[in-house]
Amino acid sequence: MRIDCHAHAAPAEYTAALEEKAGAKFRRQSLWNEKERLESMDQGQIDWQVLTFPAQRLYDRPELSVTLARVLNDGIAAICRKHPDRFIGFCTLPLQRGTEALGELERAVHLIDFGKGLLKFRLVERAPSDVRQDSDSA
Numbered sequence: 001m002r003i004d005c006h007a008h009a010a011p012a013e014y015t016a017a018l019e020e021k022a023g024a025k026f027r028r029q030s031l032w033n034e035k036e037r038l039e040s041m042d043q044g045q046i047d048w049q050v051l052t053f054p055a056q057r058l059y060d061r062p063e064l065s066v067t068l069a070r071v072l073n074d075g076i077a078a079i080c081r082k083h084p085d086r087f088i089g090f091c092t093l094p095l096q097r098g099t100e101a102l103g104e105l106e107r108a109v110h111l112i113d114f115g116k117g118l119l120k121f122r123l124v125e126r127a128p129s130d131v132r133q134d135s136d137s138a
Contacts, residue, residue: 007051
């Protein structure tokens with residue numbers, strides 16, 4: 001069995017929300033084309049892909065991070081439900097919003113059926129050693 005553990009996906013719902021809410025512009029509508037992805041996996045004899053979020057844009061606007069994480073997680077969960085024999089997804093958490101990140105992890109695991117979470121983040125304008133908490137998580 002071959003598993004691709006580094007497969008980026010950004011469903012169209014996510015890129016649309018990012019364009020609408022943050023004014024981002026994309027060359028492609030999304031980083032997800034189901035037909036192309038499945039064909040590519042078949043050509044490469046890949047049985048499974050672990051879908052993750054490709055970039056750190058989610059954390060550049062902390063005020064939008066919760067909404068965008070929800071849209072992204074819902075989109076990746078929908079892909080995994082449609083093809084449970086080909087894809088596994090990691091949820092993305094809005095770690096700059098500590099309390100909301102815990103809520104999104106709970107929602108992702110229990111309500112949209114992610115069994116795992118990916119802690120992938122960048123602390124904007126802070127060194128990795130800076131352990132200060134945002135006001136919402138204190």
